[in-house]
Amino acid sequence: MHNHNLLTQILKGIQSHPDRNAFFIDGKYHTYKSLAKRISEIYNIIKQHTGPTAQCIGIIEKNNIETYASLLAVLFSGNTYVILNPQNPNCRNRIIVESTDIQLILHSDEDNCSLDIPKYVNLISTIDVKSESILDKIMTQVDSDSLAYIIFTSGSTGVPKGVPISHGNLNAFYDAYSSLNFNLNKEDRLLQMFDLCFDVSVVSTLYPLTLGACIFTVSQNSVKYTQVYELLEDEELTFAAIAPSLLSYLQPYFEEINLPKLKYLILTAEASNWDLLSQFITCAPNAELVNLYGPTEATIYCTSYRVNPNDIDTYNGMLAIGKAFKSMHAIIVDENLQEVPKGEKGEMCVAGAQLMEGYWKDPKKSKEVFVELDCFEVPTRYYRTGDICFIDEKDCIHYCGRKDYQVQIQGFRVELNEIEHTVRQYHSIGSNVVLAKPNQLGNQELHLFIEKYEGEETSIIDFLKEKLPIYMCPQNIYGINELPLNSSGKVDRKKLLELV
DSSP: OOOOOHHHHHHHHHHHOTTSEEEEETTEEEEHHHHHHHHHHHHHHHHHHOOSSOOEEEEEOOSSHHHHHHHHHHHHTTOEEEEEOTTSOHHHHHHHHHHTTOOEEEESOGGGGGSOOOTTSEEEEOSSOOOOOOGGGOOOOOOTTSEEEEEEEOOTTSSOEEEEEEHHHHHHHHHHHHTTOOOOOTTOEEEEOSOTTSTHHHHHHHHHHHHTOEEEEOOTTSOHHHHHHHHHHHTTOSEEEEOHHHHHHHGGGTTTOOOTTOOEEEEOSSOOBHHHHHHHGGGSTTOEEEEEEOOGGGSSOOEEEEOOTTSOOEETTEEOOBEEOTTEEEEEEOTTSOBOOTTOOEEEEEEETTOOSOOTTOHHHHHHHEEEEOSSSSOEEEEEEEEEEEEOTTSOEEEEEEGGGEEEETTEEEEHHHHHHHHHHHOOSSOEEEEEEEOTTSOEEEEEEEETOOSOHHHHHHHHHHHSOGGGSOSEEEEESSOOBOTTSSBOHHHHHHTO
16 A cells, blocks of 8 residues: 655655665756765754744755755644745845745855845854754655745735644645555656745655655756756756746747657646647647646645646636546636526636645634635535636546636626736737736726737737727737746746736
């Protein structure tokens, strides 16, 4: 019987493959044996500076083996890791440190000591620590209610929201993710391209270690999409989880890209445009495409859609997000929180073992997003995702956009994704984004940002007028060489709004 305790499986993977490579970071391989040594050394530091009660421990992010070993050491110690990105504003990092009552921060770069961190915090370098290897003495049976990590996402008030994920949540996710039955083993080579403040980095880092496989990371000091391309091709990676926006950056090179060794391409973090993916398929002729969806609050992913190129399920050109994971349940509800019939749009709510308990020290916000619904003849706790979806006749869930991306224009409810889909019919090179912003009179105006377009604005508008009602046609069009991406690989909509 498969053991679904994630830490136990990671420890087994580390101990069973000492001479195999665990990480490839900035051109250098690190074996499982060397990883075990680093984990042991940092684990000892943690034990020397913490008591019997679990606490939050900060880790200053850097693309090196010490950072990844620190993350693992914190998990094995039964404490909670909180990633601090030195590229984020000092005030944001300070808010995170103070709200989680961090007393100990691990770092691996002396330059990061200049971060605005309270003086009472113990800041310890993990670069030169030496101690005996004690990995065989590490306990992996951590209480399921204890927190594995807290990830901070943007909050509407400007204060980041803490999303605490327990070991129970993580084990439920690992069980469900393993049930996807990817054909992977110790010989595989997997990509980790995400900022450690973003939750997809968790599965990109931890899951390969359970296999004894090798993880290939992306440097913070390079152009991300070019390094991903180089790693995929030069290192013959077999598994890659990427944001679709990154693929759009690679689109000009599709004719040159050849990835015959790629077995799985995971689409994640945002809606997946099938037109773009259908062009990419020839670059990776042996790869299965899998679209994985999930809010951070439901532990990384909670639905999956495996792509059959001969039978594609799309809505407005975007791939379906499929069906709920084995430990999760998804329903679509109306504004009165009543379940809607198949084919009808509404807000998706999810329930199950992967769901967080509530936002960190924010009961008010937690109360806003959690509801009890009588879907199984007993009250069941659901998380309101804020995503507009519908379920088709094949019980396949389709993502239609964020509630936030629905705007009222002249009294009409408009889905911005529908406009973007129509623009792609006219100009399929690159991506486009439609944003709404109130004008001086308080009326919503639509702004279209379109990549690699050098034609006349009037040509696009004339085309859109033939396809859409006049109120759905953008008032302003901006040609842009490349849409800006945030650290998670998603289109940075806030930065685009600043250009308006």
